Amino acid sequence: MRVHAIMVYSLKVTCAEATTALQAWATFLLVVPTVINIVSVVFVVLTIVQITRLRRITDGIQSSTNWLTRTAVRASLGPTAKRALLEYARKKPGLEQYVVAPPTVASIDSGLPQDIGTVR
Numbered sequence: 001m002r003v004h005a006i007m008v009y010s011l012k013v014t015c016a017e018a019t020t021a022l023q024a025w026a027t028f029l030l031v032v033p034t035v036i037n038i039v040s041v042v043f044v045v046l047t048i049v050q051i052t053r054l055r056r057i058t059d060g061i062q063s064s065t066n067w068l069t070r071t072a073v074r075a076s077l078g079p080t081a082k083r084a085l086l087e088y089a090r091k092k093p094g095l096e097q098y099v100v101a102p103p104t105v106a107s108i109d110s111g112l113p114q115d116i117g118t119v120r
Contacts, residue, residue: 061094 068085089095 058094062098065089065095065098 068089086099089099
């Protein structure tokens, strides 16, 4: 059996040389994740701002719809005008979820067309 001798060369490297050799990688590994985190935080902040704006807009739409309904009831609009308002609201992108269909004229006891604001 032969024994193979492995020669180990010892390298004499100082701490300063090792630090210099790893400096580029250390900088890369610290800067890239930091930049990604900053971009993520910016996206989170922009998302929060957009959500608060959307809440204000939907609250305004809901308030406008409520005022429109109250005005229609107070003004005692006829069934045709109410249907026209409901059709308009159904076609608007933000209003269709708030539309409640009024009772049909045929479902009312008397044959006379009545108004929601009319009291018997």
